[in-house]
Amino acid sequence: MSEQMECDVENVKCGGCASAIQEGLKPLQGVDEVEVNIENGHVSIRGAALPEEAILDKLAALGFPAK
């Protein structure tokens, strides 16, 4: 079963930020696809049994904490 997680994060300013988020989240178990909107910092994650806590922890560690 595929599922989707949406969150809004701080500090997204450019494509480099989006890449950092994508590269940081994709290795997490269950994460298949990560989309980042650099206009508004919205992050959409698709996968199966998404590890929501680990995703939020990783975003914060990368410097993009959830709003």
Ligand SMILES: [Cu+2]
């Ligand atoms: Cu950037």
